[in-house]
Amino acid sequence: MRFADNDPLNRLRFPIDEWALVETDFGMHDMGRTETLFAVGNGYLGLRGNVEEGRDGYFHGTFINGFHETWPIRHAEEAFGFARVGQTIVNAPDAKVIRLYVDDEPLVLTVAELLGYERRLDFRLGTLSRSIEWRTPSGKRVLITSRRMTSFTDRHLAIMDYEVELLDADAAVTISSPILNRQDGRDEYRSGVTAPPAGFDPRRAEQFIDRVLQPRVQRSGNGRYVLGYQCTNSGMTLAVGAEHTISTENPYTESGSIGDDLAKHIYRIQAKQGKPIRVTKFVTYHTARIVPTRELVDRTDRTLDRAIELGVAELFDQQRSWLDDFWARSDVEIADQPALQQAVRWNLFQLAQATARTDGDGVAAKGVTGSGYGGHYFWDSEIYVMPFLSYTAPIVARNVLRFRQRMLDAARARAIELNQRGALFPWRTINGQESSAYYAAGTAQYHIDADIAYALCQYVAATGDVDFLARGAIDILVETARMWEDLGFWRSNKTDDVFHVHGVTGPDEYTTVVNDNLYTNVMARANLAAAASAVDNLQVDNPIAYHKLVNRLDITPGEVASWRRAAAHMHIPYDEQLGIHPQDSQFLQKELWDLENTPEDRRPLLLHYHPLVIYRFQVLKQADVVLALYLQGDRFSTEMKRADFEYYDPLTTGDSTLSAIVQSIIASEVGYHELAMRYFRAALFVDLADLHHNAADGVHVASAGGVWSTLVAGFGGFRDHGGVFTFDPRLPDEWTKLTFRITLRGTRVRVELEPTTISFTLEVGDEARLRVRGAEIVVTADEPVSVPLLDQGPRLFGAPTMRDVEGSRRSDGTLLTASLPTLSLDPDDEEAPIPVD
Amino acid sequence: MRFADNDPLNRLRFPIDEWALVETDFGMHDMGRTETLFAVGNGYLGLRGNVEEGRDGYFHGTFINGFHETWPIRHAEEAFGFARVGQTIVNAPDAKVIRLYVDDEPLVLTVAELLGYERRLDFRLGTLSRSIEWRTPSGKRVLITSRRMTSFTDRHLAIMDYEVELLDADAAVTISSPILNRQDGRDEYRSGVTAPPAGFDPRRAEQFIDRVLQPRVQRSGNGRYVLGYQCTNSGMTLAVGAEHTISTENPYTESGSIGDDLAKHIYRIQAKQGKPIRVTKFVTYHTARIVPTRELVDRTDRTLDRAIELGVAELFDQQRSWLDDFWARSDVEIADQPALQQAVRWNLFQLAQATARTDGDGVAAKGVTGSGYGGHYFWDSEIYVMPFLSYTAPIVARNVLRFRQRMLDAARARAIELNQRGALFPWRTINGQESSAYYAAGTAQYHIDADIAYALCQYVAATGDVDFLARGAIDILVETARMWEDLGFWRSNKTDDVFHVHGVTGPDEYTTVVNDNLYTNVMARANLAAAASAVDNLQVDNPIAYHKLVNRLDITPGEVASWRRAAAHMHIPYDEQLGIHPQDSQFLQKELWDLENTPEDRRPLLLHYHPLVIYRFQVLKQADVVLALYLQGDRFSTEMKRADFEYYDPLTTGDSTLSAIVQSIIASEVGYHELAMRYFRAALFVDLADLHHNAADGVHVASAGGVWSTLVAGFGGFRDHGGVFTFDPRLPDEWTKLTFRITLRGTRVRVELEPTTISFTLEVGDEARLRVRGAEIVVTADEPVSVPLLDQGPRLFGAPTMRDVEGSRRSDGTLLTASLPTLSLDPDDEEAPIPVD
Helix, strand or coil: CCCCCCCCCCCCCCCCCCCEEECCCCCCCCCCHHHHHEECCCCEECCCCCCCCCCHHHHHHHCCCCCEEECCCCCCCCCHHHHCEEEECCCCCCCCCCCCCCEECCCCCCCCCCEEEEEEEEECEEEEEEEEEEEEECCCEEEEEEEEEEECCCCEEEEEEEEECCCCCEEEEEEEEEEECCCCCCCCHHHCCCCCCCCCCCCCCCCCCCCEEEEEEEEEEEEEEEEEEECCCCCEEEEEEEEEEEEECCCEEEEEECCEEEEEEEEEEECCCHHHHHHHEEEEEEEECCCCCHHHHHHHHHHHHHHHCCHHHHHHHHHHHHHHHHHHCEEEECCCCCHHHEEEEEHHHHHHHHCCCCCCCCCCCCCCCCCHHHCCEEEHHHHHHHHHHHHHHHHHHHHHHHHHHHHHHHHHHHHHHCCCCCCCCCECCCCCCCCCCHHCCCCCCCCCHHHHHHHHHHHHHHHHCCHHHHHHHHHHHHHHHHHHHHHHHECCCCCEEEEECEECCHHHHHHCCCCCCCHHHHHHHHHHHHHHHHHHHHHHCHHHHHHHHHHHHCCCCHHHHHHHHHHEEEEECCCCCEEEECCCCCCCHCCECCCCHCHHCCCCHHCCCCCCHHCEEECCCCCCHHHHHHHHHHHHHHHHHHHHHHHHHHECCCCCCCHHHHHHHHHHHHCCCHHHHHHCCCCCCCCCCCCCHHHHHHHHHHHHHHHHCCCCCCCCCCEEEEEEEEECCCCCCCCCCCEEEEEEEEEEEEEEEECCEEEEEEEEECCEEEEEECEEEECCEEEEEEECCCCCCCCCCCCCCCCCCCCCCCCCCCCCCCCCCCCCCCCCCCCCCCCCC | CCCCCCCCCCCCCCCCCCEEEEECCCCCCCHHHHHHHHHECCCCCCEEECCCCCCCCCCCCEEECEEEEECCCCCCCCCCCCCECCCEECCCCCCCEEEEECCCCCCCCCCCCEEEEEEEEEEECEEEEEEEEEEEECEEEEEEEEEEECCCCCCCEEEEEEEEECCCCCEEEEEEEEECCCCCCCCCHHHHCCCCCCCCCCCCCCCCCCCCCCEEEEEEEEEEEEEEEEEEECEEEEEEEEEEEEEECCCCCEEEEECCCCCEEEEEEEECCCCCCCEEEEEEEEEEEECCCHHHHHHHHHHHHHHHCCCHHHHHHHHHHHHHHHHHCCCEEEECHHHHHHHHHHHHHHHHHHHHHCCCCCCCCCCCCCCCCHHCCCCCHHHHHHHHHHCCCCCHHHHHHHHHHHHHHHHHHHHHHHCCCCCHHHHHHCCCCCCCCCHHHHHCCCCHHHHHHHHHHCCCCCHHHHHHHHHHHHHHHHHHHHHHHHHCCEECCCCCCECCCCCCCCCCCCCCCECCCHHHHHHHHHHHHHHHHHHHHHHHHHHHHHHHHHHCCCCCCCHHHHHHHHCEEECCCCCCCEECCCCCCCCCCCCECCHHHHHHCCCHHHHHHHHHHHEEECCCCCHHHHHHHHHHHHCCHHHHHHHHHHHHHHEEEECCCCCHHHHHHHHHHHHHHHHHHHHHHHHHHHCCCCCCCCCHHCCHHHHHHHHHHHHHHCCCEEHHHHHHCCCCCCCCCCCCEEEEEEEEECCCEEECCCCCCCEEEEEECCCEEEECCCEECCCCCCCCEEEECCCCCCCCCCCCCCCCCCCCCCCCCCCCCCCCCCCCCCCCCCCCCCCCC
């Protein structure tokens, strides 16, 4: 196999496989990253890719979506309305460990002599498997084959297989399988091969000092072990149960023990050469906000009974079937690009692992793969993950929205604290309460309201599920519209009344608490208009639901009109001289940051400069105006998009992983094809190549979602503005074919994009109405449609450079200039910071 | 005596005395306030006005300027460059307690039957004395007379007198006199009559959880007790010593004991009716940053030896002499206004108590009277206290400036953290390190640099002490100018190059992190120009010092010119349409806060609204532009001042005590005489009538300094711009005469202002050159000068109301209006929130 020159992965260690991530050497120096890359999860339960034997590791993690501890936020200086209740995901008791001793020598991977090693995260099987050959200190060769999965069909269930075979001698084998409560991982740092993180990094989770999990239940019998816990402050409960089966021709004995923080089952086997031992561990987790531990224990019994009854083979078959369906709905294929194909599928697989079974909970920034960002839900889910869900997995999309709906009361309470009507959703949260302790880049991001409203409207447009609105989701639109109408205010200029929104922070966190942030105003406008339309539509379509709504939320006669009026008169800042949209009303007055002369070792800026320093400059953590150009693309002309992109792109550091994907999509649209590819790769490999040096904290789920958007909306050119599905494709030059599926109102369409045609084939459903570059087409089940393409859109070369804004110079009088950060590449160096093509 | 109708004090309890604050009823409900009002201090050592017997109290406080503990600031969300080292003044061991038992019944004021009670803080004697007559539970009448002082002549020394006389029977009397380490007051809240402060108030000090003072020395012998401590984190050391003398004809025995946190000396007396017992307690405190406790113990011995040798009478005489001199330099007399006169002298006396012997330390926001604001030094000292010092006590003024000079290295280090050249002084600090944990209203107040430079230039202009600059204080000017020149940046508009300063917070903390704050830019301009002039002058006047300076600070040839250029081209925002100076480049675009409809129970705003809400509006915590109009008054025309004052005054909440004094001065200048008086009274009574409900936390020292400025600069019309001393007086209508003294370049001038004349008489020195409304006059020792006055300046009536800014209206379309907060007055209610006339 030939490796691409620009491949950011070391292919000797991670060979290309289009349907799996494979590791062929055990790497000790980057266990944090590989624990993330090889994690398994189902959106509810996540197991980091820790070594089976459980000793070595960067962070031994088992996460359950929404299972969190609370703590009082102590502000160094208090102020009214600051967030009070900190929330942090808890590292649940670890049931994935299976320890092996041969002749009483433990297998510890970091010190063992390994004659063979392969680890494989299989995207179709939904399993992590490992095969190693170990030569024990006494020289015996042992083959160990193991497998691990968290079930997509039963979200409470995880299964581990562990098979041992003596290859050239007999030996005494002990297999010890614990459930170990690590108390949020504090112990690891003492024994792990990786040093604890030094210094501060606001992106990491708070460490607990006091005991989090209080032991409530210890129950064992008939080889089954159940431990029950309750969180000290949040009161949430958890039960974890395990039961084992063994299959071997060797003689063995078994025993077990149980305590507050440790239950274990032990097999002692007189192993003969060539006679394998196979132990299977069935594990189940149940959690709840208020249910007593006792009841959760009953649930673990039911799950284990059912799993053992079904049997391992059947459970793995179900897993595969589930994934067959997933890929049929979601796969994106890039012909003749196996390295990219692998990376794309890894990202899509991560989306399945982060979202599939969230059921009533949200999608955390790291899914269930790590404790980064404290396990919190952000706008990431609505803006970066929901598009993927709405167009490939509507049921899951609906669940995520229902989670926000459930949080509406908390958002109403928060609005009152912030002196506003309606509802203000928290910038970061698990339980619905604001948990952002730094309001300037937290609570001030009022756009979260519009983001949620956007995702809801997008879901309804994609699925046609207006019933969901009528059943109460419309309350989200009403309460967010109220917030905007109350937050903003009117001012008259010479010709018109204008609606302004002041004192907010947009997506770009390198500029905070500003007036008339472009993104916020554009999104608020859409929010207000959508709420008005939804209420009016409901009145026509479903008068009963409408009257219930009016009563429930006390909607006054003039209210809907006032939203429309605010939307119609929303201030959209525009600079005539530069011909661009200022990010906010003061942005263009600021000094330009000299990115070109900012050394790499002072990046990302947030870790090396005081916020006051950063805020003083025109410099972006992430796309802000450019994101608006994408999400509200029908409100901007092509010329505007190009001008804005060319202005902001050179100012954008990409210090946030939420940036590259949007930059790629708009670069594609306006014609910077090479640049679009560069940003696409920056998103695609953000975790695989650890481009932001924090893959160890968990998968960047939003970026994974963005990879799908980059493929479908960026290169595929798909847009959906108000339920009109359009295509204006931008196939990269070096690609021969891009194939993806989208589900539109229940109809699944396979889209095949080639240099000179785009073709549509129905895979499910009867008919789809689409537009390709203005031309309306109808696809039916009988008749695929192929549309010829003259080109792949406009074509610009290179990358925009920092605009020489009139009058901007340094104190010494020289004019400021800057450019994109210098990109370096060493194909042999898998730590290369940013991949290029 | 007749009480003025508008007197905010209950004169039945606090009768008027022009030279003392007198209390004639023991008040249990407001002990926090009276502990502050009756505190004694000398700028180094402060004893709160706690009852002698030490049981009852709101907060038992003994404070030593600069004696602090440090603690790591834990930010709920971290960011680069956030302040790291919290600093909090320590409540030192309490040596002021003297307990009395008669027939073993303790005297506890809150439960005792008091037949007589008077407490008196005497402004000429410098003592707090108390006289009570107690009827014991068994019916015996006891007269107790006590006195307390902290010495102005020996700053380490405090003396307490305690005299007991049985009036109608014999009794067994025990006097127990402890030194009690209260460990920062945590115990009081359990036993005190006042509940601990509930809820949050950012203006209070942090409470420590762990032990702060580690016992290091306990030494007793020959009736002397010394305890030595070291702070756990800061390592600062303290020794406190006490020795007693007794004078009585009654037979007595004495004994004592000592432990880690308690030393006590006990007298048991067989007291006969009519035979008084007088116990005198000599107390001394020594503190140091690095000196071992052992050495401090030696110092306590020397202080106590010397004090006992001098004797009580002599020490009290010295105290009186010191104050005679103080009043000769500093007194301000208002004829025929005894209630105001008393309040004025109380404020001036507080300035003596806060500043007299700071020696190498700064002037804390609460002086040494409380732990409010953690004992930190702010710009308060430079802008509000230094004028008083520079014109009445140059030596003290110089000490305060030397304190800043000593902190210059820390300010250099802080500038580097904030990515700037030069020096950036901390917004709040004790040890020189930034201790503000909320940067938006802390570190962002870059104007602290210009404030310090301003105070330095003012001192030099007032005293002519250019030698102080040459000896190194000029470094402050150079390093602050460098900071400004580096912080700002150049931008060209159509006609000119303009120097902008972005991302700073001005004095008004209800608007943060803005561009081109008017106050900041105006003060930075002066800072830059002053540095340039000082360096150039030094080159001419003192070439050797100049060359040392250039070498020491590596001043480059073009540097001085670049400061001048930045100053000359500094952007001073001005709105042509409104004819006012915007507080910052965005201020006028904001919505107007409807102060009129803001209920009193939601004031101050900072305790009832999230910062994001407050920041979104045109509403001021305190004067900002208006302060610039005062400090840089020669840079604004009379018309500008009036227009700016009329615009901003109705928007100013006065939620900061730093506001009223400036509002009064400018109201006087532009002609709002009644309003000026209203603001003057708001400052004058801020503590005496507890107008801000936090007098319990300590004296508002800056406001006390401002009272002096209001009298001298506001009503007296004194200004000093660049060493030109001018008078343009504004005697209030209801006053017949205002007399004050100022010391100008060593010459002390008595100024007597009457309705039709202003007279100048030299008290010390040979000659003073002054200007009265443009006319130059020379005053010599032989010849007082009297200048006739046609009027007391322009005359405007009422108060400005909120300007109807075009296009400003509420969301419902109605125009916003507002006015000054409604002032209520009940002359019988000493808790009245705001006094009016």
